[in-house]
C-alpha cells in the first residue's frame with residue numbers, strides 16, 4: 001500500500017514515537033547495524049576489517065560513492081581534494097571574533113556555516129558533478145577548520161596543509177606543527193587517528209545524521225546541513241559524550257579512584273549522574289567499535305610509552321558494570337566514546353577537541369547520507385505531533401489578566 005492510500009484508509013493516523021525509537025525515517029544502503037548481535041558494516045564491509053585494512057580516505061569514498069575505490073579513483077579523489085584545500089583568508093577574521101574560551105564545537109559549526117558565504121556554488125546540486133564539487137570541497141576544507149579550532153585554543157598561528165602528505169597525515173601536521181620547528185611525523189599517532197576516524201565514519205540514522213538529512217531535506221545546501229549536524233553532535237548524550245567521559249574519569253581519579261561510588265551514583269534514580277560512555281539506543285550488546293578502540297587504547301599507550309591511570313579506572317568501571325545487575329538488566333555496555341578520549345589524550349589532543357575529532361570522522365558519513373537523501377529525491381522531513389494543549393479560548397486583554 002502506498003503512503004497516500006495508507007493515509008486515506010487510516011484518516012491520517014499519527015504514530016506517536018518520542019525519540020523515534022521505532023520509527024524508520026528512510027531507506028538507506030550505506031550502513032548496516034545489528035544492535036543485538038553487535039554488528040556494524042559500511043556498505044557491506046565489516047567495521048573490524050575496514051579498521052584493520054583500509055585507510056580513512058578509502059572509507060570516505062566507500063561510504064559516499066558505495067564502492068571501494070581502485071587506485072586511479074582514489075588518486076583522483078585525493079587530488080581533487082588537494083585542489084580545494086585552501087580556506088578563504090577572510091575566514092580567519094571570523095575565527096578571530098571568537099574568544100579563546102569558545103568551545104571548538106561552536107566554532108566549527110559556525111565556520112562550516114560561514115563557508116557557504118565563501119563558496120556560494122556549494123548549494124548547487126543540480127547534477128551529480130556539482131554535488132561532487134561540494135563534497136570534495138568540504139572534505140578538503142573541513143580539516144583546515146578543525147586544525148584552526150585547535151590552534152586557536154592553543155594560541156598557535158593558523159596554518160594550511162601540505163599537499164604532498166596523505167589525508168590523515170596532513171591533518172595531523174596541521175594540528176600539531178609547532179612554529180619554527182620541524183614537523184615531527186609520528187606514525188603511531190597518525191595510524192591511531194586514522195583508525196579512530198574510520199570507526200566514527202558512519203552510524204546510520206543517529207541524532208546528528210538524522211539532523212543532516214532533515215535539514216538537507218528542505219534543500220538547504222550541504223555545508224548548512226553539516227553545520228546543523230555538528231551542533232546535534234555536540235550534546236553530551238551524543239558525540240559530546242567523549243569529552244564527558246574523560247572529564248568523568250578525571251573526576252573519579254581526583255576523587256581517589258573510587259569507581260564503586262560512581263557506579264552507585266549512576267544507579268541512583270534521584271541523582272542525574274549517568275555513567276558516560278555507557279549505553280546506546282541501538283546496541284543492546286557490545287558496541288563493536290568500543291571493542292576495537294579498547295584494544296587500540298592499550299596498543300597506542302604502550303607504543304607511545306604512556307602510562308595513564310585513567311585507562312585503569314576505565315577498565316575497572318567496565319569490569320564492574322559488566323558484573324552489575326542494573327547494567328546487565330538494561331544491557332548497558334561501553335559505547336564508542338568510552339575509550340576514544342583516552343587515545344585522543346595520549347595523542348596530545350585537548351579534551352574540548354574530542355567531539356571535534358568525532359565530527360571529523362563522521363564527516364564522510366554525513367556527506368554520504370545527505371547525498372543519498374538528495375539522489376533519492378526524498379520529501380521534506382516533517383514529523384507530526386499529538387496536540388495536548390488548551391482548547392480554543394477567547395483572548396483576554398492585558399489589564400484583565
Ligand code: ACO
Pocket residue numbers: 019206236237238239241266267273274275276277278279280281282330332335336337
Ligand atoms: N548510566 C546509568 N544508567 C543509564 C545509562 C548510563 N549511562 N544509560 C541508560 N541508563 C538507564 C536509564 O536510566 C534507563 O533506566 P530505567 O529503565 O530504569 O529508567 C535505561 O537505562 C534506558 O535508558 P534510556 O535513557 O531510556 O535509553 P536511550 O536509548 O534513550 O538512551 C543513551 C541512550 C542516550 C546513549 C543513554 O544510554 C545515555 O545517556 N548514555 C550516556 C551518554 C553516552 O554515553 N552517550 C553516547 C552514546 S553513543 C553516541 O552517540 C556516539
